[in-house]
Amino acid sequence: MNTTVTVIVTIASIxxxxxxxxxxxxxxxxxxxxxxxxxxAGVGAYLKKRYxxxxxxxxxxxxxxxxxxxxxxxxxxxxxxxxxPNLTSEEQIALGNKMNAALRSFQVAVENYPQLxxxxxxxxxxxxxxxxxxxxxxxxxxxxxxAMKYNNGVQLFPSNIIAGIAGFRPKSYIDAVGAxxxxxxxxxxxxx
Amino acid sequence: MDSSIHFDxxxxxxxxxxxxxxxxxxxxxxxxxxxxxxxxxxxxxxxxVVAFLVNRIIYGTWVHNDKANVPLVIMIxxxxxxxxxxxxxxxxxxxxxxxxxxxDIIEKIVHFVDDNLTYSPYKMVSERxxxxxKLFRRKPDSYNGDDFVSGTVGKTYIEFSEVHAKYLIxxxxxDGNSRDxxxxxxxxxIFKADFNKHFNGExxxxxxxxxxxxxxxxxxxxxxxxxxxxIETEDREFxxxxxxxxxxxxxxxxxxxxxxxxxxxxxxxxxxxxxRLSFIGSAIYVAIPYKRNxxxxxxxxxxVDKEDTAEFYYDLKTVIDIVKELDLNTRIWSKQ
Numbered sequence: 001m002n003t004t005v006t007v008i009v010t011i012a013s014i015x016x017x018x019x020x021x022x023x024x025x026x027x028x029x030x031x032x033x034x035x036x037x038x039x040x041a042g043v044g045a046y047l048k049k050r051y052x053x054x055x056x057x058x059x060x061x062x063x064x065x066x067x068x069x070x071x072x073x074x075x076x077x078x079x080x081x082x083x084x085p086n087l088t089s090e091e092q093i094a095l096g097n098k099m100n101a102a103l104r105s106f107q108v109a110v111e112n113y114p115q116l117x118x119x120x121x122x123x124x125x126x127x128x129x130x131x132x133x134x135x136x137x138x139x140x141x142x143x144x145x146x147a148m149k150y151n152n153g154v155q156l157f158p159s160n161i162i163a164g165i166a167g168f169r170p171k172s173y174i175d176a177v178g179a180x181x182x183x184x185x186x187x188x189x190x191x192x
Numbered sequence: 193m194d195s196s197i198h199f200d201x202x203x204x205x206x207x208x209x210x211x212x213x214x215x216x217x218x219x220x221x222x223x224x225x226x227x228x229x230x231x232x233x234x235x236x237x238x239x240x241v242v243a244f245l246v247n248r249i250i251y252g253t254w255v256h257n258d259k260a261n262v263p264l265v266i267m268i269x270x271x272x273x274x275x276x277x278x279x280x281x282x283x284x285x286x287x288x289x290x291x292x293x294x295x296d297i298i299e300k301i302v303h304f305v306d307d308n309l310t311y312s313p314y315k316m317v318s319e320r321x322x323x324x325x326k327l328f329r330r331k332p333d334s335y336n337g338d339d340f341v342s343g344t345v346g347k348t349y350i351e352f353s354e355v356h357a358k359y360l361i362x363x364x365x366x367d368g369n370s371r372d373x374x375x376x377x378x379x380x381x382i383f384k385a386d387f388n389k390h391f392n393g394e395x396x397x398x399x400x401x402x403x404x405x406x407x408x409x410x411x412x413x414x415x416x417x418x419x420x421x422x423i424e425t426e427d428r429e430f431x432x433x434x435x436x437x438x439x440x441x442x443x444x445x446x447x448x449x450x451x452x453x454x455x456x457x458x459x460x461x462x463x464x465x466x467x468r469l470s471f472i473g474s475a476i477y478v479a480i481p482y483k484r485n486x487x488x489x490x491x492x493x494x495x496v497d498k499e500d501t502a503e504f505y506y507d508l509k510t511v512i513d514i515v516k517e518l519d520l521n522t523r524i525w526s527k528q
Binding site: 039042134135137138139141142144145146 | 389446
């Protein structure tokens with residue numbers, strides 16, 4: 001009789017401890033997911049800030065860049081795509097990356113137009129763009145750090161057990177290449 | 193050109209004649225002060241002799257056991273007064289030598305490092321700025337400093353000075369008597385510059401883990417934890433060498449760009465000191481601790497010493513070069 005009670009109490013204790021651990025792990029994962037979501041919202045805010053600069057930039061560049069229409073068209077099209085409601089976070093990341101590439105082509109194209117390079121309005125817009133790029137880079141790094149912390153929780157043993165049961169999915173990272181390159185461009189721009 | 197070759201030429205051309213001249217003043221001041229000391233010693237001895245003589249005339253003995261010995265009492269008061277005035281005069285003379293040294297030599301070195309800078313030997317970074325920087329948890333009860341340098345390096349306004357900050361503790365002994373005790377907050381250089389980016393939050397970088405108020409201290413003393421969140425950057429080496437805190441994760445990374453972190457690592461290695469930095473209200477504050485008193489001339493031996501003078505130069509250059517080292521002149525568009 002005593003042995004049965006002992007066994008039941010032991011099993012109950014273990015189950016209780018497991019339950020406490022499960023709840024704590026789940027809470028930790030939720031906290032990390034919220035942090036990552038919050039950081040992602042920061043990325044979204046700066047992406048929006050960058051998209052807001054695009055119409056002015058395109059309008060100012062259009063008169064000089066007759067031969068580079070496709071660059072401007074691409075930038076405008078990407079902006080319109082980003083304006084669409086209900087984009088998933090993966091789509092937002094993908095669009096942001098495409099925009100990085102498009103803006104890089106734009107910056108390269110600007111180099112071929114001395115008149116355009118000398119235009120104060122364009123210079124101001126490019127400088128403003130660089131500032132947003134730096135902020136975006138900071139937001140992206142924050143998101144990636146938060147996503148890595150969350151993903152570690154989701155994928156590493158033993159918390160991956162709880163993640164599997166509760167349906168936590170790993171988050172994708174944001175490509176680092178674009179923003180980093182633009183960081184370097186700031187200096188170049190001011191030294192011109 | 194290598195800055196040491198540059199400095200050597202400057203030393204021989206401009207500083208050496210000035211130093212020789214200042215050393216003459218130092219010798220004159222020392223001789224004058226020795227004369228003053230001697231004069232006061234003689235006066236003191238005369239006062240003692242006269243006091244005892246008068247005492248003997250009045251009371252018939254050198255020291256009367258039952259009487260007030262008024263001449264001796266007056267003598268003791270007079271000796272205190274003499275010592276006080278003697279020290280004051282010596283200090284004043286020494287002070288005017290130090291003032292001339294700083295005005296001639298240190299100011300010249302400051303201008304040699306950057307011509308746009310102004311040097312004020314008796315001013316300091318304001319206590320308000322020291323408190324505002326939040327580099328230290330304690331607010332000072334005693335705050336003083338000297339050797340204030342200010343001006344614009346490139347596009348960046350900077351100011352720095354030597355600062356000594358202390359706070360007062362009241363201890364109680366076993367009998368319940370309270371005793372004052374001074375504890376050091378900081379001795380060294382405080383540097384303030386306009387930062388090259390806009391930010392709204394408050395950020396801190398320390399080379400040593402700073403003390404933070406405990407839950408109890410927060411409730412009882414109503415002390416706010418100024419450091420807020422811990423920030424872990426993606427640079428592992430940086431995380432190993434620095435502790436970063438601040439109010440916003442994204443903005444902290446905006447300030448700490450990858451290149452800025454690299455520059456800060458280099459700066460730390462170069463100075464080899466327990467530096468602290470804060471970013472508050474659009475400014476960057478840097479605290480560099482020093483154990484010795486900076487920019488003070490020798491008094492007992494010759495000031496014509498190249499090594500000593502070079503040390504003044506390198507100390508100044510280290511601080512003024514923060515602008516270059518941390519690339520504060522490369523400004524973000526809205527802070528042009």
